Amino acid sequence: MTLKNIAAEAGVSISTVSRVLNGTASISAPVKQKILEIAQKTGYLDKIKPNIKNEYNTLLKKKILLITPEKFMVNSSANLVSFTLIESIRKACADKEILLTSFLSKEDKVSVKELNLFLETHPVDGLLVVWDDNPELIQLITETNIPSVLINGEDRSMKIDSVGLNNRYGAMAVVDHLIDNGHDKIAILSYPGRQTIYLREAGYRDSLFSSSISESAEHRIYAHDFSHDAAEHAVKRWLDEAPRDISALFCVTDNLAIGAMQALEKHGLSVPGDISIVGMDDLLPVDMLVTPLTTVRLPFKHLVDEALRLLDEQVIKKSQRNYHLHVELSCELICRNSVRNINL
Numbered sequence: 519m520t521l522k523n524i525a526a527e528a529g530v531s532i533s534t535v536s537r538v539l540n541g542t543a544s545i546s547a548p549v550k551q552k553i554l555e556i557a558q559k560t561g562y563l564d565k566i567k568p569n570i571k572n573e574y575n576t577l578l579k580k581k582i583l584l585i586t587p588e589k590f591m592v593n594s595s596a597n598l599v600s601f602t603l604i605e606s607i608r609k610a611c612a613d614k615e616i617l618l619t620s621f622l623s624k625e626d627k628v629s630v631k632e633l634n635l636f637l638e639t640h641p642v643d644g645l646l647v648v649w650d651d652n653p654e655l656i657q658l659i660t661e662t663n664i665p666s667v668l669i670n671g672e673d674r675s676m677k678i679d680s681v682g683l684n685n686r687y688g689a690m691a692v693v694d695h696l697i698d699n700g701h702d703k704i705a706i707l708s709y710p711g712r713q714t715i716y717l718r719e720a721g722y723r724d725s726l727f728s729s730s731i732s733e734s735a736e737h738r739i740y741a742h743d744f745s746h747d748a749a750e751h752a753v754k755r756w757l758d759e760a761p762r763d764i765s766a767l768f769c770v771t772d773n774l775a776i777g778a779m780q781a782l783e784k785h786g787l788s789v790p791g792d793i794s795i796v797g798m799d800d801l802l803p804v805d806m807l808v809t810p811l812t813t814v815r816l817p818f819k820h821l822v823d824e825a826l827r828l829l830d831e832q833v834i835k836k837s838q839r840n841y842h843l844h845v846e847l848s849c850e851l852i853c854r855n856s857v858r859n860i861n862l
Contacts, residue, residue: 524562528553551578558834577830581617583640585633585655586648588622598801599771599818600649603670606822607646614826623650630654637662644829647671647678651713665832667825670818672713673844679832681824681845685714685798688814688849689721690728692796693768695812695851697729700861701766701794705737707753707778708770709744718770718798736760739767741774749777750784757785765793765860772797772804772813779809779856790858800852810854817847 521539525532530549538553539562556562584607611618621636623629628650644665647655651671659666660677668680696704706722708715726733739756741748749769769775775797779789789795789809797804797813804811824845 524553524556524560527556548579554578555834577614577616577644577826577833579615579617580643580833581619581641582611582644582646582829583637583642584618584620584646584648585628585650586620586622587626587628587650588624599773599799602801603648603818603821606819607648607669607825610822610826616826627652628655630658634658637664644833646825646829649712665829667828667832669821669825670714672717674713676842676844679828679843679845681821681828682714682847683816683818683821684846684849685717685816686721686724688798688816688851689718689768689770690725691849691851692798692812692814693722693725694729695853696766696768696794696796696857697725697731699794699857699859702729702731703737703764704731704766704768705739705756705764706768706770707739707741707749707774709741709748709774711744711770715770722768722770737764741777744771744773746773746777746780749774750781751777753778753781754785757781757787762787762793766857767793767795769795769797772799772802772811775811775813775856776802776804776807779807779811790856794857796857805854809856812854812856813852815850815852817849820847 521532521535525535528535528549530553535553538550539557586604608618619642621628621633623632633655642664645659645667647659647666647668649670651668651673653675656668656673656675656677666678668678670682671680672682673680693704704726706719708719723733739752741752767778769778775795779795782789782793787793795811797811798816800813800815801818804813824847828843828845
């Protein structure tokens, strides 16, 4: 296949094809898309430089369905992580001229029955599933044979491609930081969540185990959800009921950490003077708190780029892999003032 062949099939000049493939053309989206699809179909794109090839938007004008519980679309301090991710998806699709539509569930989990009925009457080219990794949903998506990517979820069966964050290692990194600063009585504040939260809890346990620190049931605190109020209530109840023998608290999200700090302050305890606190996410302005929070920065916005890359491979390249991919993005420990070195 040559530029001349592509030009002939697309009904344009050779120079137009050349400028499109070199990324220098200011040409209407339909013409550009037609040229790219021909070049992709014939394998011509595989011959050009990868750094140029990666600039192509082969999902242009494809219809992608966003599947998520409706509550994650709401912008609030307790929901900033979810809202940021959804907004990143919307922006990325708008920038790439991808047709994004949505299926929203009123409940915490997507209704498998309602989604099945929706897909029967609403044909789409691909699915992006956000914040819901329940096995029934994954099974339905597998059976539809629609190209799909799970974002920030954990599909243990590996039935569909997924993109996530290194939650387990991130938790280990921040708890290791506490241990390096002399803490060996470290409590955990968590809530009943999805697999990603369980991975953060596992990272906490891994860190204790690696340092030969025994895990104590008295050091587990659970809020009923991830809000500030739920965290404050859970920590207050724990402080009232249990003797305080800890020197540090690992919170599985920054939201929970903020509520915990409020509870400690009302109990007459200071951070980090009496108890050191760490969190995870670094999307909230936790650097602006009275005591800036040590946390783990997770690249939520980059999840979308990786998800669209995997979806592109399935939709356009029609990948026939007999296996599925799980991509994990790295994280970064951000040290601030909420941890005291008790060795000094």
